[in-house]
Amino acid sequence: MGERAMNNPVQVIAFACSPRVHGNTDTLLEHAIAGAEEAGARVERFDLRAMTITGCRHCGGCIGGAGRCVIEDDMQRLYDPLRTADRVIIASPLFFMGLTAQAKTMIDRCQPLWAIRHLGRSVSRASRERAGLFLSVGGADFDDMFGGARRVLRAWYWTLEIFERREVTRGCVDAKGAISDHPDALAEARDAGRSLVQWREG
Ligand SMILES: Cc1cc2nc3c(=O)[nH]c(=O)nc-3n(C[C@H](O)[C@H](O)[C@H](O)COP(=O)(O)O)c2cc1C
Numbered sequence: 300m301g302e303r304a305m306n307n308p309v310q311v312i313a314f315a316c317s318p319r320v321h322g323n324t325d326t327l328l329e330h331a332i333a334g335a336e337e338a339g340a341r342v343e344r345f346d347l348r349a350m351t352i353t354g355c356r357h358c359g360g361c362i363g364g365a366g367r368c369v370i371e372d373d374m375q376r377l378y379d380p381l382r383t384a385d386r387v388i389i390a391s392p393l394f395f396m397g398l399t400a401q402a403k404t405m406i407d408r409c410q411p412l413w414a415i416r417h418l419g420r421s422v423s424r425a426s427r428e429r430a431g432l433f434l435s436v437g438g439a440d441f442d443d444m445f446g447g448a449r450r451v452l453r454a455w456y457w458t459l460e461i462f463e464r465r466e467v468t469r470g471c472v473d474a475k476g477a478i479s480d481h482p483d484a485l486a487e488a489r490d491a492g493r494s495l496v497q498w499r500e501g
Pocket residue numbers: 317318319321322323324325391392393394395396397436437438439440444472473474475476
């Protein structure tokens with residue numbers, strides 16, 4: 300670990316976006332977090348299913364309010380970490396070819412951050428270049444099954460000023476616990492967490 304990383308650990312925020320507790324993406328996330336912590340990062344995890352985050356109302360309050368959302372719910376706890384984290388991990392299974400409602404609702408509520416960018420200001424207050432990691436599974440198995448989720452994430456990452464994007468995805472993972480039959484995916488998630496933190500850290 301470089302000297303900088305020891306004095307100023309890489310800050311990671313991690314989102315568990317499945318409604319299923321200890322499901323497949325939770326397990327992938329636990330492995331990625333373990334890898335990130337092994338690399339010296341400080342990780343803050345948010346389980347969206349346990350938070351009250353309502354949908355964006357498209358009220359325009361954030362544009363008028365220079366990037367502050369008018370809805371007072373648990374999303375308010377996320378705006379600062381979303382701006383200051385060096386790395387972002389998002390774990391969501393595929394639901395109807397996209398991200399879960401929990402993930403998408405949180406992403407839609409990032410419209411105030413989009414407004415900040417739209418006003419020509421910077422969203423990121425991280426002390427490093429930012430990077431993102433997407434962890435996902437789906438019960439199906441066909442080419443580009445994660446394409447819908449990737450498109451949403453590309454827009455979200457652009458808003459967050461994340462231009463280094465990584466992912467660990469697997470098809471054919473459906474029943475709760477099925478990810479345990481894919482030890483290669485668990486190892487890949489751990490490595491991805493570690494290398495996400497080490498990226499550009501020397
Ligand atoms: C509402 C719902 C929609 C789903 N839609 C898809 C889908 O479009 N494609 C797919 O491959 N799997 C789909 N699945 C299967 C889940 O992605 C799969 O069960 C996954 O392992 C769940 O991950 P988790 O344990 O982290 O919640 C869906 C499951 C549910 C409950």
